[in-house]
Amino acid sequence: MKKKKVLVCSAKTPFMYGGAEIHAENLRYNLEARGFDTELINLPFKWYPNERLITECLTWNMIDLTEANGEKIDLVIPLKFPSYFVRHENKVTWLMHQYRPIYDLYGTKYSDFDLNNGFHRKIRDQVIKIDEKALLESKKIFANSKNVSNRLYKYNKIQSEPLYHPPKNIGKYFTEKSRNYILSVGRLDPLKRVDIIIKALKFCDKNISAIIAGTGGMEKDLRKLAEKEGVSDRVKFTGFVTDEELIKLYAEALAVMFPPVDEDYGYITIESFLSKKPVLTASDSGGSLEFVVDNRNGFICDTAEEFGEKINFLYKNKRIAEDMGIEGYEAVKGISWDNVIDRLTESIRY
Template structure:
């Protein structure tokens, strides 16, 4: 088949959305199909830009291009999922979160309310027209049902370089790789480290808008020897840090999916997350493959110390985590078979 994947990209920002889109393309090509990703730049403001982009995508007819018949379109994200095609499949990455679960009624301006009304109405109308609907996880499916009363089937996919993750004997550190952004909540780990009673260290990898703020927190709490911000690292370095860690900390607020959870499992490491972290809760079995805690630094500190003081137990939890990952049939073959088999 000849398949198109309409997409958006925020220039100079890379993340899970690009990996998911490229992973799908590669898997479809491997399965013998012709595939192209059609990308349009995106920015979060002003609202008029988003409104114009909504109308742009709604007017795009992807059935034919210069004599080439397009057999299928697979849509992943707002607002590219408004594109027109007679054979369209939804595999939902996420909607425009700022008008859904991240919307703040008290702080919203009139223009924010108008944008929310437009997007919710458009999503409800347009996504309901798609007969084959999947999402990348249960958390995303739950949101789609909650806000738009539209059902979808969760369909998990593996992280980038899935086969490269491995496990070695642990060193005395907790690993936390992610963009340094407010929603990722690395500050919970930083604050927790002031309450640890062992010699464990926290290593935080990544770049982002909270870097300066986190540096100030670390200094003010006198944690320069306990918390290390190491910035951007290569894939190979990331895999080594996973392999040698005592455990992994990943406690974002209401994460869509969370590759870090899967990467920790593939590295046979227990994961510390929180009850409001969203996607990771679909994979962590509390007290067996990791810990699901209140977003409370003192509670987090206790479990970090527990992993340090009970390294054999931490190792056993990590082994269970890898086994649990393998039980879920997370593969690109499964994704392709389900999406193409839906037609």
């Protein structure tokens, strides 16, 4: 029987690589592994100046993906803004996130849209209007977490179904006896709030260190912060690490600290629990709160001092830390790609 043709659509900022890119590649791989003829369509994305967003939306809207080389494309799966502006009669959107600076980040220091700028408000209103139209053209809308689904309904009154997926290296995670370090994983970006991890070390036993795995524009500032806080000798910046190195870092960590601002989903939480490590997150961290249960498989904190106190507790009670990690594993062990692919391809399987 002829394979069904499926296109995964996403947007990528050149020279940046992170969770969104891994997510798109994993989806393509898992579709192919289950018998679909699949390609990943990535278009470069530029978000500035603000009015550029309209052009980005129109670019996707003008692409014809109904067929390729005379053969019908059976399904398109857009993942993130503005890829879901693509037109197709069988568009099933699996939403990673919309353009957050005009939604939940609007009016905060994380948005480049000024509340008091009339031109900015006009652009924002236009993007929201066409955003809703494009999403509602989908035959079905999934979200990659409850947080993303709730956000979509809060701002756009559009219903979606949360659909969880496992991380890239599912099946490879393991655990070993912990060493005395807290692990941070991800982009060095303001939204990830890695600065809280550095500040928390001041409130920890001096035998506790932090390993910060990732790259990004904030590295110099974070290094300066570590010096200012007097903990530079206890903070290691690894830069980019391979998958094998990262899995090993998870396996030997005392715990993982992940305090982002309203994260969409967050592989770090899932990867930590698959490695049987407790997770410390913040009360406004979004997606991680769908898995972290305070005092059971991790801790939910609000200040650097509170994070430091909980890290100290885990350091002094390593058996409890191990038990919390096992609880975390039980919470995520059932997340699978089989369920994801079944749900996304329902329209071409029946």
